Amino acid sequence: xxxxxxxxxVPFQHYLQEFKQMDPEDSVRRLEIPFDRNTFTIRFLDQTYxxxxxxxxxxxxxxxxxxxxxxxxxxxxxxYLLTGKHLPAAGAWKTFRQLPWGEVxxxxxxxRCIRRSAFVFGKDLHKxxxxxxxxxxxxxxxxxxxxxFIVVQDYRIRIIVWEAAEEFAPNAxxxxxxxxxxxxxxxxxxxxxxxxxxxxxxxxx
Numbered sequence: 001x002x003x004x005x006x007x008x009x010v011p012f013q014h015y016l017q018e019f020k021q022m023d024p025e026d027s028v029r030r031l032e033i034p035f036d037r038n039t040f041t042i043r044f045l046d047q048t049y050x051x052x053x054x055x056x057x058x059x060x061x062x063x064x065x066x067x068x069x070x071x072x073x074x075x076x077x078x079x080y081l082l083t084g085k086h087l088p089a090a091g092a093w094k095t096f097r098q099l100p101w102g103e104v105x106x107x108x109x110x111x112r113c114i115r116r117s118a119f120v121f122g123k124d125l126h127k128x129x130x131x132x133x134x135x136x137x138x139x140x141x142x143x144x145x146x147x148x149f150i151v152v153q154d155y156r157i158r159i160i161v162w163e164a165a166e167e168f169a170p171n172a173x174x175x176x177x178x179x180x181x182x183x184x185x186x187x188x189x190x191x192x193x194x195x196x197x198x199x200x201x202x203x204x205x
Contacts, residue, residue: 008071015078020054022082031153032086044077044152045199046136051077066199076191080152084184089154089177096193099176101186113193114172120201121145121161122170128161131203135196143173151192155179159196 024035034041040051047065051058058077060068067073096102096109121128125145132139137147143160150156156177164170180189 008075012071012075012078015075015082016056018082019056019078022053024053027081027084030085031081033153040081042077042081042152043150044073045196046150049077051081066195066202070195070198072191072198073195076188076195077152079188084152085182086153087179087183089156089179092178093158093175094178094181095173095175096189099181099184099186099189102189105186105190109190109193112190113174113197117159117161117172117174117197118170120197120204121159122163122172124204125161125163127204128200131200132159134203135199149196151196155183155192157193157196159200 024038024040027033027040028035031042035053038053040053042049042051045066047067048061049058049065049067050060058068058074067077096113097106102109122144129139129145129147132147132149135149137149140146140148140158140160142158144163146158146160148156148158154177158173158175160173160175162168162171174193176189176193180192184192
């Protein structure tokens, strides 16, 4: 493959090579997901995907599913199959700063996730709500509008938005289910939130 976008294609190729060499039964034990006829089945952002091993292909029930044409999403799924853990959530919620190593990544997280959510979703709460429901989001009573989403398995993210007012800019908060602290690295948590926001934006278009 000719590399045109180093930021996305180099990480994808790296994890793709590891994926081809991994033991698929290890993923099945860690994640408790179906693996039949060399094919994994996994739910991601309210869409079902099938991923073949070792000759990687990805397909979805919906031919326009979000991850099919986005390498960042496919890289996220590859990393999850390689190192992810199926951990139940205990019911608590954490800010990104409260996650392990969250402080290290707080600046990129604020820029790529918090501010983006505030200024895109806070300007049109009706579109944000409609798009969130398309992704299986469940409305919660927080902020001016808030939704809870299942990212993958029992890993959930809440996006809470406050609309712009005469004297205040729009604002947002993002909360992670407590299992993120043990199940994901900080950069993977950033990627999960960023992909969710991208999927909402795509649904708003």
